[in-house]
Amino acid sequence: MRTQLTPSFLILRDQSEKVFEYLQEQLHSHLYISISSQRIFKENFLVNPKEQSYNDDLIRGMNIRVFDGSTMHEWAHPQSDLGVIKGELDQWLETLKSIKPAKPVYVSPSWTERLAAVSESEILSQVSEAPETSEWVHFGVPQKKPWPKSTQEGMDWLKDRYTDFKNETLKLEEKHPARVLDFSLARLDLSFEEHCFIDSSVRMTQALPRVLCVIAAVKKGERGYHLTGGLGGMETIQLTSEEFHHIFNDLENLVKAEPLPPGRYDLLMHPSVSGVFAHEAFGHSQEGDTWARGRSKAKDLYESKESVGNSHATILNNPAIYKNAWEDAMAWGSYFFDEEGWLASEQVLVDQGQLQLPMTDFVSSYRLQIPRTANGKRESWSHGIYTRQTNTYFSEGDKTFDQLLAQVKNGYYARHPYGGMEDPKGMGIQVGIGYVEEIVDGQLTGRTFKGPNGGAIQMTGYVPDYLNQIVDKSKIDAFSQGKDHSKYPWNEIGGCGKYHKESVHAGCGGPYLLVSNALLS
Amino acid sequence: MKLNPFEILKKYVQSGEIKDWRWEETHIHRQEEYLIGESREMIVERSRRVSDRQFHLYISVPIGSDQQGGYFGQLNELDNFEKELSAFIEKAQVSSEKLWEVDAFVENKSIASAKSYDARVLKDPSLVSRGLTEVLAGQVQNITQSQFNSGEVFVTSTEKMVRASNGYEDVLKQSKIYVEVCFSSFGTEESDSQEYVVTRWGVHSDQIDIPEMCKVSNENCNALSRAEKMPTGKFSVLVDSEILAPMFDDVVTQLNLQRKYLSLPFISSGELLVDGSHQHWSLSLDPEIPYGMRTSNYNQWGREQKKLTLISDNRVTNNIVDKQHGSYLDKKPNTSIGNMRVTAKTPRQVDELRKTEGIVVEILQLSGLFTDVNTLTFSSEIRLARVIDNTTGKSFFAKGGNFSGSFKDNTTQIVFSNEQTDQHLMNFRIDGGVSYFGPKWALLNGVSITS
Structure with a gap:
């Protein structure tokens, strides 16, 4: 059963449609008018040794956008009932009524044109062959295991998982640092996100159920954690004793970790870390608004056709990952259409070291005169749209994990990311790593290291250097010998900030990836 | 009715x-x-x-x-x-x-x-x-x-x-x-x-x-x-309030009694903040400073908020105690909302700090500072810095490399500038924003830079 719209959102959708019709009456027909409305109901359950809590929030609002060929005028309001907002809206519209472009500033593609650019069956199967402009097209997500039916049921579910985790600590040896923890918590976030988009050619809605569960433990200031979830039902959560033992191992590794001597090393990255590498490497610098602002060197490199990496350096962005590798969930950064009604599809950002066109939102696509992609995203209805990444990852290789490990004579294995940052113009990169484990002669030694300052390790340097230093990549299913069965590499749950403020959901991942000469300090 | x-x-x-x-x-x-x-x-x-x-x-x-x-x-x-x-x-x-x-x-x-x-x-x-x-x-x-x-x-x-x-x-x-x-x-x-x-x-x-x-x-x-390659080594590093504000914000967080209640890393009243430091500076939580992001007469339940000295001459003098956690741990509540105010007893002109013996690296911009509230460590790629070699008199711009350290190790000899500033920060990691009022620059000792 796919997710459907709630009655509350259907009211918001229909009210938004009436506002759209009103705007069409009031404004010059050559202006490009669109409306996107949003209703997000977020629930947060938390359990720790001292307390348990539940909170929720309802984020609901409407964005009106009027493009005049140069400036995008926007009006955002929590109400969508024309009867309620008409006075305020009319006041704002007064400033736009004098704008009368000589010709249409933008022609919105029809459904037929939009669908021609999409190949994902998850999208195509939900749309009739040629919908009418006035027809609402809805996209939903399959949920196999339903969400908790009540607040109490959600809390009980989380308390059970927390108890499972605590019980597992009791099975550890007496001297294991995770046997007696300083602090631990379990958190469950359920977020039901409903969106609609209206313009002169299309009407579309989507209902995205987002599940996130975190188990975290602290010992001597060190932190181990496990994130699980995705878009779907409770089937997206993987929490078994295996995951709990990953947390225990991480804590043990962090507590015993020695300071890493700063230097250059071979580094084998877990997909969580290679994902941050991809996101920072040619994720941010391939955001169209950063190109349009003249703040990315990628534009020059694309135009000069200069190589920025070797044959392993293929990076993709894809909001249309409806099955996250072997998991029973959509990847974290996935959706069916973006905030501007553009349908999701895969895009290659770097193809074997050659830069491709960037991701775009409406304004950057218009300004740069390049194709639109489904990357117009915002933190919430009360924030502006920027070009943002969805799921960013390196393409898969053909090795198993063991084959990659065997290639490392002296180096380190990085399992946990700890944030990242990129300088799109200067091409500097920073990938944070919680700790690393030593590799000698193709074997993990069990010796672990953290940053020289006692905190996270940072991998820093120049992006094209790193993309030329990729030695090899694993298959998607890196621990099996046969062919990959998954269509897309695994993407980790994550978030992304832009210009130090706007925060959105984003997935990032890929295969295990080996780089040489990584500067770690 | x-x-x-x-x-x-x-x-x-x-x-x-x-x-x-x-x-x-x-x-x-x-x-x-x-x-x-x-x-x-x-x-x-x-x-x-x-x-x-x-x-x-x-x-x-x-x-x-x-x-x-x-x-x-x-x-x-x-x-x-x-x-x-x-x-x-x-x-x-x-x-x-x-x-x-x-x-x-x-x-x-x-x-x-x-x-x-x-x-x-x-x-x-x-x-x-x-x-x-x-x-x-x-x-x-x-x-x-x-x-x-x-x-x-x-x-x-x-x-x-x-x-x-x-x-x-x-x-x-x-x-x-x-x-x-x-x-x-x-x-x-x-x-x-x-x-x-x-x-x-x-x-x-x-x-x-x-x-x-x-x-x-x-x-x-x-x-x-025209920036050159960043040198590698341990240097005196001059940082400005954009870096000082999040560093001190982590310290303030560790002084909050709620962390003691939850058994998270916590620095208790009476403890020395930095072992071996002889520097004289104080840190207070001050809700009365005009135009700060945490300027407020009252907390959320209407409790009057007044200036609270947290650290004086390197020793923690007060913890932040809200009513809830104070009642759990038998501590009298005080101020929990306020702007950070740092005061140095012997500040110096920033130009003097730049002339400190040896090499001084003045950070002009970091790509993105990561601080860890549990370990009070920090690190970032350096986007732009000025390297001042006081042995040769040479000065040049440099970029790249990683700047990393820990509050406890790299502030033992901290020297603040005379010049004062206000710095307001707001991002998705800082709920509601923070404000720092105090010296515009500070010289940190022995910070590791790797390029």
Whole structure:
């Protein structure tokens, strides 16, 4: 059963449609008018040794956008009932009524044109062959295991998982640092996100159920954690004793970790870390608004056709990952259409070291005169749209994990990311790593290291250097010998900030990836 | 007769079904301008007007003899308040924490009203936004050594009406301004074009010096074009308030008694902050400083907030104690909301700090500072720095490499500048924003830089 719209959102959708019709009456027909409305109901359950809590929030609002060929005028309001907002809206519209472009500033593609650019069956199967402009097209997500039916049921579910985790600590040896923890918590976030988009050619809605569960433990200031979830039902959560033992191992590794001597090393990255590498490497610098602002060197490199990496350096962005590798969930950064009604599809950002066109939102696509992609995203209805990444990852290789490990004579294995940052113009990169484990002669030694300052390790340097230093990549299913069965590499749950403020959901991942000469300090 | 929501809440408190409640009605107005450079002109790429109005209610309910539940949520059906309140009570019963008592509100009529907002912003954010945008447009035309590529001007006014079961009633007003400017150098055959973004948050428009921001962006994008490779080693590192603010914010967090209650890393009153330090400086939490992001007369339950010294001469003198965690750990509550104020006893002119023996690395911009509140460590890629070699008298711009250290190791010999500043920060990692008032620069000792 796919997710459907709630009655509350259907009211918001229909009210938004009436506002759209009103705007069409009031404004010059050559202006490009669109409306996107949003209703997000977020629930947060938390359990720790001292307390348990539940909170929720309802984020609901409407964005009106009027493009005049140069400036995008926007009006955002929590109400969508024309009867309620008409006075305020009319006041704002007064400033736009004098704008009368000589010709249409933008022609919105029809459904037929939009669908021609999409190949994902998850999208195509939900749309009739040629919908009418006035027809609402809805996209939903399959949920196999339903969400908790009540607040109490959600809390009980989380308390059970927390108890499972605590019980597992009791099975550890007496001297294991995770046997007696300083602090631990379990958190469950359920977020039901409903969106609609209206313009002169299309009407579309989507209902995205987002599940996130975190188990975290602290010992001597060190932190181990496990994130699980995705878009779907409770089937997206993987929490078994295996995951709990990953947390225990991480804590043990962090507590015993020695300071890493700063230097250059071979580094084998877990997909969580290679994902941050991809996101920072040619994720941010391939955001169209950063190109349009003249703040990315990628534009020059694309135009000069200069190589920025070797044959392993293929990076993709894809909001249309409806099955996250072997998991029973959509990847974290996935959706069916973006905030501007553009349908999701895969895009290659770097193809074997050659830069491709960037991701775009409406304004950057218009300004740069390049194709639109489904990357117009915002933190919430009360924030502006920027070009943002969805799921960013390196393409898969053909090795198993063991084959990659065997290639490392002296180096380190990085399992946990700890944030990242990129300088799109200067091409500097920073990938944070919680700790690393030593590799000698193709074997993990069990010796672990953290940053020289006692905190996270940072991998820093120049992006094209790193993309030329990729030695090899694993298959998607890196621990099996046969062919990959998954269509897309695994993407980790994550978030992304832009210009130090706007925060959105984003997935990032890929295969295990080996780089040489990584500067770690 | 239909009761109004407050009468209904009072009825539920009297019946014992609800223990405490707090009602918040928030109105937000924001004007956003997204600006872009085109042929030496600044054009408005996007202009955005945002209004928001929200009603929130917090309630606590008794659970057994020693526990209570709490729930904070948005009210959506004011017309059918009693029905919605029942749902709130049900949700509050799912939560559980140790019982604590909210104090009755005591109004201090002699208290001077906290200066938490710019009256012009409250009156009309669009007008202030227009004014700031015009100043920026003028600068864009005046600067010829580089080109304006983009900017943002966001001006927000917030009014929050608060009413609580303990008698606290208030109207909290706040303004927030964000300005971002970015210029790019002209590329040459020898060097690529470089950009340098300068961002500023403020509460009052006078805190946003757009000409200075443009000057710094213009100078430093050109400096980036000629920047050399960063040296490797342990150096005296001069950092500014943009780095000091998040570092001190982590220290403030570790002084909060809530962390002791949760068994998270915590520095207790009486402890030395940094082993072996002989430096004399103090850190206080001060809600009275005008135009800080945490300037406030009262906390959320109407408890009066006053200046609280946290650290004096390297020793923790007070922890931050809120009523809830104070009652759990038998500590008297004090101030929990305030701006950071750092005072140095023997500051020096920044130019003197730059002349410190050996090599001084002056950080001009980091790619993105990561700080760890548990370990008080920090690290970041260096976007631009000035390397001052006082043995040779040579000075040059450098970029790249990693700057990493820990508060406890790298402030043992800290020296602050005479020059003072205010620094306001807001991002998704800092809830509601923080303000730092104090020395504009500080020299850290023995910081590791790896390139």
